[in-house]
Amino acid sequence: MTALATEAPVDDRRGRQPHRRSRPRAAWLPTAVLLIGAVYCLLPVAWVVAASTKSGSSLFTTFTFAPGGDFFANVAELSSYSGGIYWKWMLNTLLYAGVGGLLSAFVSGLSGYTLAKFRFAGRNVIFNVLLAGVLVPGVTLAIPQYLLLAKVGLTDTYWAVLLPNILSPYGIYLARIYAAAAVPDTVVEAARTDGASEFRIFGRVALPMMLPGLVTVFLFQFVAIWNNFLLPFVMLSDDNKFPVTVGLFTLLNQGQTLPALYSVVITGVLLSIVPLIALFLTLQRYWRLDLVSGAVKG
Template structure:
């Protein structure tokens, strides 16, 4: 009888522990679902609201799409607004993000490779300073950068948005980590014994092996510049130099007096996501190559 009671007690204890484990395992799932909803619901609202005409935007159910051709009409109105200034803003954003992303990736590759592969005095101090730059909010640099560029007459220019993006502390940090992991010192030493210069080693060996990591740095910087609002808002005042973020904000301000512009701003926001999605999908194969390479190593 005692043995049966003990066995039953052990069984109940095991069941209670199994129940606790299931409850604990359920918490991350619930948190993940809540986080996903937090990200998806605003995007879903923009997608649905863009299908509605200005008359339907505030007179229909929030999460019920319209099938009366509102999206096509909104795109036509957006294209004709200000003589097609929206597409000029999108071109500006594309130029800022592409040129700034490529330039920042190049600077990050050079700096990260040098810190990872060369021993020089102050290297650790320099890397720690770069790590401190990662923790520094970029918003606090906008005003000093504006004052510096205005001193040399570069405010309200395309360069005023691209130049502050050249130094990316997080990109340098990633390149340093990636160069240390993917560029073997033995390969560099073999190249030096064959008479290759340091620049040729960096160009022919370092950049090729760091390629997948540089794609990641470029994409991250592209998205940062594409979504940047404060820096262009501070730096440029001419409408023809606005990126999409500042241009849509100016339309939203005018929408306070003209409610029809709300539909155009929503549609413009939806269209602004398409280039980022297309870039992400086109560069995804490089990450797959990187993962396979890491698995083989």
């Protein structure tokens, strides 16, 4: 009996290198655009850092990014200018941005939670009006806000800068979206079944769940108030109540007659960026915590 030996089919893939999909040649284009954008944004910051280390005389003689040795002298001159009023401006800015940001985050959280979890007549109309408010530039509201506050005698006070910044349409919009996604309806209904009041549900149940989103609202509003120029420029006339943006603007105007003040102004600009960087580095852990908790829930 003749046995027919059947050979196993030869696998053509044996010994063949795995086919690697060639990377599109245009894949480098988005990376290049991002790098150009990063350089465009960081180049002025690098120049401010370098210019703050130079004296007023050397600032205009050489335009290089090489650091000088006059940074601490510039800081000392800035601190001694007009009795150290620069640090008064910084404290004012911290008051405006800190208190305004916290109040805005709380109002945004309460309003966003209400719009997300309650059904009432006119809810969609209110939300659409808020969306329209996001599209209105804040510059157009400065003069009407000044006229309104002038009627009640609040111009040239701290309230003139704080009150207009408490209500943020964009913050309410973000809080509404975040509350709808982060606070389950079943948890709210369970708390109501246990007899908890609505304010207790918001403070004890919803607010901790919304904390990462409210941190984002606080950061956006803090940065917006910190960098705001037109509103305090219109509302305030006492330089002891100026924020750092308006204060440095007054110094810059004086630099037209005293060019040595330009290096002082640049040093003040650099120091005014430091609190923003520290705030971002401090609060970024809330975003990480939110991402981790989301991954665990998934």
